[in-house]
Each structure stands twice: as C-alpha cells, then as structure tokens.
Amino acid sequence: MTQIQCNLSRDREETLIAYLYDDIDPVIRGTFEEHLATCERCRSDLGALSRVRTQLAQWAPPEPGFVHAAAAGQSGAIRSSPAEHTPWWRDVPVWAQVAAALLFLGVSAGIANLEVRYDHNGLTVRTGWSRGSTAPPSDSVAQRAGAPGTPGTPGTPGTYVPWQSDLAALEQQLRAEMRAVPPAAVAVRPAANDSEILRRVRVLIGESERRQQNELALRVGETIAELNARRQAELRTIGRSLKETENKLGVEVMKQRASLNYLMNVSQRQ
Incomplete structure (x- = not known):
C-alpha cells in the first residue's frame, strides 16, 4: 500500500488534536480546513481520532455480574464470533498508541511508588507502598533501627522502617541545637x-x-x-x-x- 505524504508542518499531531477538541485559533482553523480538503492522510487520521473519542465517551464500567458471564462463556453458554470483537485500537495512528503507552507507564510507576536506589549494597528497586520486610533485619540494621519499644522505632519486632531512625536522629539534632543557644x-x-x-x-x-x-x-x-x-x-x-x-x-x-x-x-x- 502506498503511503500518502503530508506536507503539513512538524506540529501536525498537535494541530489534529486541537482541531478535534475545538481548541484552535480561527486563522489556523481556516488554514487547516483548506489543508484537509486536499490531504487524505490528515482526513483519515482525524476520522480515526474521532472514532476513538466517540468509543471512549460511550465506554462504561462492566456490570457486577461480568464474572458469571465470563464463566458462562467458558462453559459454552455464551459464545461470540471473532468478527464481533474487532480491536478498536487498530484504527488509531501509531503515534497515538505510543503516547498512550508512555502515559500508562508513567501513571503505573507513580501508583506503584517506584523507588530506585544505588548504595554500597548495590542497585535496589522497590515497588509498592508497604516498606515492611518479612525477613528479620541484620545486626547492623537492627542497631540502626533500634530495639522495639524504644522512641523512634516501631513496636512490632522484626519490622524495619528506614525513615524512623533518620527521624529520631533529626529530632536529637534539633534538640541539641536548641539547648546550645543561650x-x-x-x-x-x-x-x-x-x-x-x-x-x-x-x-x-x-x-x-x-x-x-x-x-x-x-x-x-x-x-x-x-x-x-x-x-x-x-x-x-x-x-x-x-x-x-x-x-x-x-x-x-x-x-x-x-x-x-x-x-x-x-x-x-x-
């Protein structure tokens, strides 16, 4: 299939999105509409974006009984033909799919609370909000965290909270500075x-x-x-x-x- 060339400037994607959401200058709108009349590629991409926007607006969360429907489908009670489930993302341009994937990865990293740290122990990657450890800490870690029940450490034995010792050290430093001022x-x-x-x-x-x-x-x-x-x-x-x-x-x-x-x-x- 022959690829249709477009002579629009490098901000073609931004212009398409601004025109789709009616957020474009009137002068630029007139120029872009004249370009649409002669550019089949821009018309195709604009139509694909419009369909994606319509499908996203019509999307609704599944009903609570979708698990039963899926089970019934596996048992053979509900079966659908492959033609009824044509992926809608096939009509979306490649650059729009890449932008959506990057946005999804960024949001996932923020929700997962991704932490990457490099110290003398090597490279450490942590995900999730819980910082508890099921394994008991080593002797050096236990000395840094303090014994259970002491101020600035958690009361549950075997639980290591890395920021608790730093908080206690900061509190002691502030108290020492306050006492040092006459x-x-x-x-x-x-x-x-x-x-x-x-x-x-x-x-x-x-x-x-x-x-x-x-x-x-x-x-x-x-x-x-x-x-x-x-x-x-x-x-x-x-x-x-x-x-x-x-x-x-x-x-x-x-x-x-x-x-x-x-x-x-x-x-x-x-």
Missing part, C-alpha cells in the same frame, strides 16, 4: 536589632531633611536671582521710556520757543 543571647538580640534599626531610621530621616533643606535653599536662590534679573530688565525699560519722553518734551519746548520768538519779531516790525 537564652540571654536570644533575649538581647531583638533589643540590639531594634536599636540598630532606630539608629538607621534616624540617620535616614536626617539625610532626608538635609536634602530637602538644600533643595529648598537652591529653589529660593533661583527664585531671587530670577526676580532680580526681571527687576533690572524692567528698570532699564523704564529708563529708556523716560529718556524718550524727555527728548520729546525738549523738542516740543524748542518748537514753542521758536514760535514765540517768531511772533515777537513780527510784532516788533509792525
């Missing part, structure tokens, strides 16, 4: 911190006040200089105006005198 130092330290904080706050307030005073003095000096410059400019303007007025008055006075002299000369001739 109470006087704990009581004096907050006061010293408070006094240091108050001193720093006072220093910051003083620096802020000095900055504000310097800025205020600078602004006042700039304002005074601007007022003096404006005053000098106005005085110069007033002086020029007065000189112009005096000149005009002098000219008028000279004209008046000339007129009076002319009239006096005329009157004397008559």
Whole structure:
C-alpha cells in the first residue's frame, strides 16, 4: 500500500488534536480546513481520532455480574464470533498508541511508588507502598533501627522502617541545637536589632531633611536671582521710556520757543 505524504508542518499531531477538541485559533482553523480538503492522510487520521473519542465517551464500567458471564462463556453458554470483537485500537495512528503507552507507564510507576536506589549494597528497586520486610533485619540494621519499644522505632519486632531512625536522629539534632543557644543571647538580640534599626531610621530621616533643606535653599536662590534679573530688565525699560519722553518734551519746548520768538519779531516790525 502506498503511503500518502503530508506536507503539513512538524506540529501536525498537535494541530489534529486541537482541531478535534475545538481548541484552535480561527486563522489556523481556516488554514487547516483548506489543508484537509486536499490531504487524505490528515482526513483519515482525524476520522480515526474521532472514532476513538466517540468509543471512549460511550465506554462504561462492566456490570457486577461480568464474572458469571465470563464463566458462562467458558462453559459454552455464551459464545461470540471473532468478527464481533474487532480491536478498536487498530484504527488509531501509531503515534497515538505510543503516547498512550508512555502515559500508562508513567501513571503505573507513580501508583506503584517506584523507588530506585544505588548504595554500597548495590542497585535496589522497590515497588509498592508497604516498606515492611518479612525477613528479620541484620545486626547492623537492627542497631540502626533500634530495639522495639524504644522512641523512634516501631513496636512490632522484626519490622524495619528506614525513615524512623533518620527521624529520631533529626529530632536529637534539633534538640541539641536548641539547648546550645543561650537564652540571654536570644533575649538581647531583638533589643540590639531594634536599636540598630532606630539608629538607621534616624540617620535616614536626617539625610532626608538635609536634602530637602538644600533643595529648598537652591529653589529660593533661583527664585531671587530670577526676580532680580526681571527687576533690572524692567528698570532699564523704564529708563529708556523716560529718556524718550524727555527728548520729546525738549523738542516740543524748542518748537514753542521758536514760535514765540517768531511772533515777537513780527510784532516788533509792525
């Protein structure tokens, strides 16, 4: 059978799933629908995914009497033909089957509480939630876990809990550190911190006040200089105006005198 090539980009699977669940940008949807009209492979994969989604939506857990039905089927009361049980996963693309298998393995490992540890004893693989051991622990393990009935160890003989000894050691370490700290130092330290904080706050307030005073003095000096410059400019303007007025008055006075002299000369001739 000839394999149909698809010229879609490398995110083809993500685009198919987004289109199937209606979680795609409208512009990309239009482009992908145009591609679907010409690509038979994408149409086939999209149809297979749609069928899988429909079958998963129709799936329901078996009835409580399925054991009896299976027994009856083995005895020959209920028999089905092989054609009625066609595996539905045959229509699913290979990459979808691989993704489902990886997801199943990851969930199974999480549920089984898989633990892989490598130490001086070699490689150790543990599964399951129970950490109990049916075999009695060795002498070194018994010494590390402690005798039954003592604090930090379980009370049942022959049961080894690895985290119990670590918890007891951590508790002892915390108690030793708490006893090592003198109470006087704990009581004096907050006061010293408070006094240091108050001193720093006072220093910051003083620096802020000095900055504000310097800025205020600078602004006042700039304002005074601007007022003096404006005053000098106005005085110069007033002086020029007065000189112009005096000149005009002098000219008028000279004209008046000339007129009076002319009239006096005329009157004397008559």
